[in-house]
Amino acid sequence: MSRWMYDVYLSFRGLDNCKTFVDHLYNGLKRNRIHTCLDDSVAGGDVSGETEVKYDVIEKSKFLMVIFSDKYASSTSCMRELVKILDLSASSSEYKCIPVFYNVTPEMVKEQSGSYAEAFAEHEVSNKAEVGEWRKALSMAASFSGWDLNSETNGSEYKFIEDISKGIRKMFSDAPSMHAGIRVHKSESNYRHSKHSKRQLAIYWDMESCCIPNGVAPKEIYNNILACLQRETEIKWQASEVTMYAYADFMNVSPEISAGCMGAEISMVYVPNDVNDVIGKSILFDMHLYAHKNPPPSSIMLISGDASFCHTLHRLHLQDHPVIFVIPSSVGLLSALSCASIDVWDWSSVIHGEGHAVNRERGV
Incomplete structure (x- = not known):
């Protein structure tokens, strides 16, 4: 019996403008027979960002896809979820963290600039004890191989979703245990x-x-x-x-x-x-x-x-x-x-x- 509950787990900021994109991505993965976890109840939390992260669901998903959007870093639950994802990918080669950059650049995430700098200005006040770990997590995740909407498909969301869905499907068919550094x-x-x-x-x-x-x-x-x-x-x-x-x-x-x-x-x-x-x-x-x-x-x-x-x-x-x-x-x-x-x-x-x-x- 497989240890995996899902092929892909989607980590995203539900209150951000990427929600429609995530819904379309979920359907694209589904069309390619990729069993995907889309849980709105943990999608970056409520307005306060304090929804409990379901770590057991993350642990039972092989591909951990992080949708970096404009307001992703403003959610404390998203940041804690990201730390968990990176801990899993570092502890076992069975897990794979895949970043998807939706209307943000890898540099913005890696360097915490723009809206990410604004988010961390608030975190420095309300979540100071976790800020160092969160900054490191963003820098690491932004350096993984993944997909970037604006640089790869000239902003075409439809083609972007098709590329991601087919790419994930190919990874499963070619080498299901692969892991990226x-x-x-x-x-x-x-x-x-x-x-x-x-x-x-x-x-x-x-x-x-x-x-x-x-x-x-x-x-x-x-x-x-x-x-x-x-x-x-x-x-x-x-x-x-x-x-x-x-x-x-x-x-x-x-x-x-x-x-x-x-x-x-x-x-x-x-x-x-x-x-x-x-x-x-x-x-x-x-x-x-x-x-x-x-x-x-x-x-x-x-x-x-x-x-x-x-x-x-x-x-x-x-x-x-x-x-x-x-x-x-x-x-x-x-x-x-x-x-x-x-x-x-x-x-x-x-x-x-x-x-x-x-x-x-x-x-x-």
């Missing part, structure tokens, strides 16, 4: 996959299994990857926009490496190392979300020492996404990878800008 750097145009560029390349780097050698800076690795790509003559690798994401427990990464990533146009995705296989699940989720939002000819580069990604890469290749798998020379490959016509490069060669292909006949 926390993004701690990058502006909106980079950390949130854009749909507007015709030829994009997203690079996903597992820094735990493909470490940075001593004396090599993140900027050098980034530049050498670009150099490798520029030497490729096939049109599929001539990307007009390249975004790179590094996954690691950045709380335990040296300040030099963290600063090097921030200065090298590399988005840092924080994943705690005390949760089993959270990096792999974070990368899986982000790759699938990227592929859903960016149809071919958008391409993907995965840098990882985990050969279990082969099945996912093969599926992406079958969907006509050009794929490069960068692995350490010590890691064997599944035989299926050789049949997938996926480009495979050696990590140590890529570090030095050479991009040499590994032996496809090598097995595990």
Whole structure:
């Protein structure tokens, strides 16, 4: 018997102007056979914002979708609900927090500016003991992969809802246990996959299994990857926009490496190392979300020492996404990878800008 009561839990401010949007989103999810919790009784509380949060319902929902609207932060119950959602997503890779930005920007939420600054001016008086935790929660949630109404569909709510509904449905069908990490750097145009560029390349780097050698800076690795790509003559690798994401427990990464990533146009995705296989699940989720939002000819580069990604890469290749798998020379490959016509490069060669292909006949 499944532990889940709902596929998706919607956290939103019921007294805000997003209520009609949420109703339409709920119906869109329902049309895609996604069992969704829409509970008006806990939707940001009453006028005083003091409605009790139903934590048991949240705990029994797999995808925890937070609808950030203009007045979301003004509700104490919304803020407490958000803290609970983030606690769950940090404690177990089975939960996934997904932000949806409705007529607010990720920066507004992350930095608590505009109406969010006004809300916190009031919280500083009435809820001072919780303000620090709430600010941190907003900054963290705004850095997850999600959907932004104004930047992704030019404000079209109908298309926005269709994208979200189909995206969630695809996540369930492709990899139901995926989990995304926390993004701690990058502006909106980079950390949130854009749909507007015709030829994009997203690079996903597992820094735990493909470490940075001593004396090599993140900027050098980034530049050498670009150099490798520029030497490729096939049109599929001539990307007009390249975004790179590094996954690691950045709380335990040296300040030099963290600063090097921030200065090298590399988005840092924080994943705690005390949760089993959270990096792999974070990368899986982000790759699938990227592929859903960016149809071919958008391409993907995965840098990882985990050969279990082969099945996912093969599926992406079958969907006509050009794929490069960068692995350490010590890691064997599944035989299926050789049949997938996926480009495979050696990590140590890529570090030095050479991009040499590994032996496809090598097995595990």
